[in-house]
Amino acid sequence: MKIWKMNEDKWISSDPRTQKLVLRFWVKGFPKQFFISTGLGDTKRNRNIVRLKRDAIATDIALNRFDSSLKSYQFRAVKDEPTMTINKLKYNYNLLELWNKFTDFQETQLEQTTILSKYVYITKYCKRLPTLSLEEASNIRDWLVKYSSIYNARLMLDSFDHCCRWAVNSRLIEDNPFEKLTLSKPKIKVQEDDWKAFTLEQRDIIIDAFEKHSLYSNYAALVKFLFFTGCRPGEAFALSWDDISADCCRISFNKSCNKYKILKSTKNNRKRVFPTVKGSRLQELLLNLRANKKSGLIFESKSGLPITSDLFKPVWTGYSSKKSGKTYYYIGVVRELATQGLVPYLKPYATRHTFATWAIAQGVSVEKVALWIGDTVETVLRFYCHPNVVEAECPDF
Numbered sequence: 428m429k430i431w432k433m434n435e436d437k438w439i440s441s442d443p444r445t446q447k448l449v450l451r452f453w454v455k456g457f458p459k460q461f462f463i464s465t466g467l468g469d470t471k472r473n474r475n476i477v478r479l480k481r482d483a484i485a486t487d488i489a490l491n492r493f494d495s496s497l498k499s500y501q502f503r504a505v506k507d508e509p510t511m512t513i514n515k516l517k518y519n520y521n522l523l524e525l526w527n528k529f530t531d532f533q534e535t536q537l538e539q540t541t542i543l544s545k546y547v548y549i550t551k552y553c554k555r556l557p558t559l560s561l562e563e564a565s566n567i568r569d570w571l572v573k574y575s576s577i578y579n580a581r582l583m584l585d586s587f588d589h590c591c592r593w594a595v596n597s598r599l600i601e602d603n604p605f606e607k608l609t610l611s612k613p614k615i616k617v618q619e620d621d622w623k624a625f626t627l628e629q630r631d632i633i634i635d636a637f638e639k640h641s642l643y644s645n646y647a648a649l650v651k652f653l654f655f656t657g658c659r660p661g662e663a664f665a666l667s668w669d670d671i672s673a674d675c676c677r678i679s680f681n682k683s684c685n686k687y688k689i690l691k692s693t694k695n696n697r698k699r700v701f702p703t704v705k706g707s708r709l710q711e712l713l714l715n716l717r718a719n720k721k722s723g724l725i726f727e728s729k730s731g732l733p734i735t736s737d738l739f740k741p742v743w744t745g746y747s748s749k750k751s752g753k754t755y756y757y758i759g760v761v762r763e764l765a766t767q768g769l770v771p772y773l774k775p776y777a778t779r780h781t782f783a784t785w786a787i788a789q790g791v792s793v794e795k796v797a798l799w800i801g802d803t804v805e806t807v808l809r810f811y812c813h814p815n816v817v818e819a820e821c822p823d824f
Contacts, residue, residue, distance in 0.1 A: 438481050441469040448477050450500075454488055457495065465502045518600050521559040522567070522587065525599065526550060529590040532597075549586050552579075561591075564604035572610070581610045624780040624811075629770040630654050636760050643742045643760055648716060649726045649734065653775070655709040656701055657782030657800040659683065660775055664734050666725045668717065675713035676703050680801060684733060699801045743775050783811035 438452040442464075450463040465480075467473040484500055487493045494500065520528075530546045553559065557570050567587075571580035584605060591603040625633065634654065637647035652663055658680055665684035671677070678701040703709040716725060726734050740746075745759035758766070765772035773780075779800065786796045787807075797807045 436474065436478070439474065439477050448473055450477065450481060450484075452481075452484070454493060454495075461495075461497065463497055463500055463502075467502065518561040518604075520561070520594075520599060522556070522561055523550070523553045523559050525561070525594050526553060526587075526590055528599070529593055532593065545586075549583065552583065561600070561604045564608055568605075568608040577610070581612070584609045623771065623773055624777055624784040625770060625773065627785060630781055632764060632769055633761055636764055640760055645729050646734075646739070646742050646760075648712060649739070650778070651712055652709070652726070653778035654781060655703075655712070657779045657786070657796075658701070659779065659801075660736060660739060662801075663726060664724075664736075664739075667723060668720075668725060671713060671717070671725070674705070675710045675717065676705060677701070678703070678713075684735065697801045699798065701799055739775065780811050783807055787811075 438450050440449055440451060441447070442449050446469060448465045448467050448469055450465065451460055453460050463480075465473070465477050467476060480500060480502070484493070526549065530550065533546060556567055558566060564587075568580075568584060571583050575583070588603065588605040588609050591600065591605050594600045595603050634647065634651055637650045638644055640647075649663060652658075653660060656663075656678065661683035662680050665682045666678070666680075670679040670681070679698070680701060681698040713725075724733055728734055728738055732738075741757070741759060743759045743761050745757055745762045747754055747756045749755075761770065762772055764770045783796050783800055786799070787793060793804050793807050796811070797804045800807070800811075802811075
């Protein structure tokens with residue numbers, strides 16, 4: 428191929444019809460002449476522009492990388508193919524990414540127990556969803572309704588709605604795709620036994636059974652304490668000797684312990700002091716416990732570990748375990764008494780109901796009982812008064 432001087436306009440000419448500069452050239456191995464329209468008028472400046480393109484083509488030919496389609500040498504976009512439209516996603520985050528940001532924010536606002544029990548669960552569940560695209564929020568709703576329980580579906584959708592409302596306020600997304608996708612609250616069938624209390628005779632039978640039990644007698648003190656104070660089980664689990672006055676007549680309830688062994692504030696964040704008189708069974712119980720242990724938690728398992736609901740429930744109710752392909756059932760103290768017809772089976776929380784019910788039956792005001800157990804008067808009247816265990820007759824009026 429003939430080499431030209433760089434100041435020569437080899438290949439470059441002006442189209443007589445349009446007065447625009449064009450490139451015409453031959454390349455060895457190709458049967459036809461190549462033609463490129465520049466769309467530029469024949470001026471000195473434009474010729475310099477076209478020369479640069481010409482030199483680039485010559486270099487590609489010399490290096491055996493010539494583009495015979497000429498697309499890479501055009502002076503403007505080639506319109507021989509339709510431009511593809513790219514569908515840009517409406518949201519910059521998917522559901523899991525947004526939920527992780529929301530969880531990080533909530534960790535500064537909520538108890539760690541809430542994060543562990545609810546937010547971590549939802550994070551794991553997100554990975555089971557058929558899609559994480561916020562654009563497909565309705566598909567996520569439909570999948571949850573079809574393949575999950577109504578309770579779980581409602582929990583997920585309410586949580587996603589809360590997350591997206593936060594994201595809108597934080598300007599991470601423009602709108603909330605779950606705003607109208609939440610489910611109405613189902614009617615909960617209240618289990619009647621959840622709101623019952625033991626009679627005083629039944630209470631004493633339970634205490635006696637724990638004291639005499641070959642495996643669980645060490646839990647007798649805890650059971651007595653729950654019946655004598657009406658405190659929540661988690662509050663008893665967290666109680667230390669620093670919370671007890673020197674004479675064991677004042678008990679400060681200011682924290683709770685959950686199944687993760689994490690201390691947190693009481694359920695309604697109310698600190699309270701529970702009073703007991705000298706000579707009472709409650710004071711005697713605490714004095715005996717203090718005589719054997721001077722510091723640390725008041726109630727511990729046999730092995731010296733903190734008691735949690737996961738440890739206490741099997742003792743009260745029972746549990747099952749599998750070994751060598753067989754399932755073995757172990758009955759708890761109260762469940763065993765119930766099978767014998769000595770007491771009805773009620774959950775551990777019934778100790779709280781029992782205390783409140785009988786305190787009121789003995790003439791203690793509702794206001795005082797509410798103060799002692801750390802609840803409102805309305806809650807005590809609604810849930811903790813059980814006329815079914817208190818014998819009373821309506822006066823003649």
